[in-house]
Amino acid sequence: MxxxxxxxxxxxxxxxxxxxxxxxxxxxxxxxxxxxxxxxxxxxxxxxxxxxxxxxxxxxxxxxxxxVGLFDGVERALSELCAAGHDLFIISHKTRVPFAGPPYDLHRHAHAFLAARRWADSCFGNSRVFFEPTKEEKVARVRALACEVFIDDLPEILALEGYPPGLRKILFDPEGRYVGPLESCRDWRTIAATLLGACAP
Known part of the structure; x- marks a missing residue:
């Protein structure tokens, strides 16, 4: 997957x-x-x-x-998905430099964040990490990579047009605030169990 x-x-x-x-x-x-x-x-x-x-x-x-840290359970969840043979891609809406202030390279800092975590670097590497300057380009990347599942924390992103037909959209909602038609999960343990088709031990 x-x-x-x-x-x-x-x-x-x-x-x-x-x-x-x-x-x-x-x-x-x-x-x-x-x-x-x-x-x-x-x-x-x-x-x-x-x-x-x-x-x-x-x-x-x-x-x-x-x-910055990681959400609880994300390391285990993504490591298990990788070990199970699933192809993982990070697809994020992130400009190269900030809108104001010093021109930090935001992509470089995000890549460094991932590279510092061996499990993340082995799951993704730079070739599977995409930082897109616009929301529309983010959706286009999901489509171009033929993703079957996409996980995001923003309902408005998952509601955008242009995703591949049949895409399974999962809203990551740790506060449990969302009320609506989207499939949602409050934690990464649940996401992993859902996608692996069995409860994680």
């Missing part, structure tokens, strides 16, 4: 990362601002510092990847 996977907020987990990066860069106080991304954004916006948040995003997806 050919399985496409989104990268940001599907494999790479940014919980607390925007807060840590903003504190590191002196943008917010260490105390008094909740650690989720929205709270950091809203705090900066309340001070009229929208541009600072845009720049912060560029930093987080660039050198700030050092703060």
């Amino acid at each position: 050919r399985i496409g996977l989104d990268f940001d907020n599907t494999i790479a987990c940014y919980d607390g990362v925007f807060h840590a990066a903003a504190v590191e860069r002196g943008m917010i106080p260490a105390e008094g601002v909740a650690t989720d991304k929205a709270s950091v954004r809203d705090y900066l916006r309340s001070l009229g510092r929208d541009a600072d948040f845009t720049e912060l995003q560029g930093y987080v997806y660039g050198p700030g990847m050092k703060h």
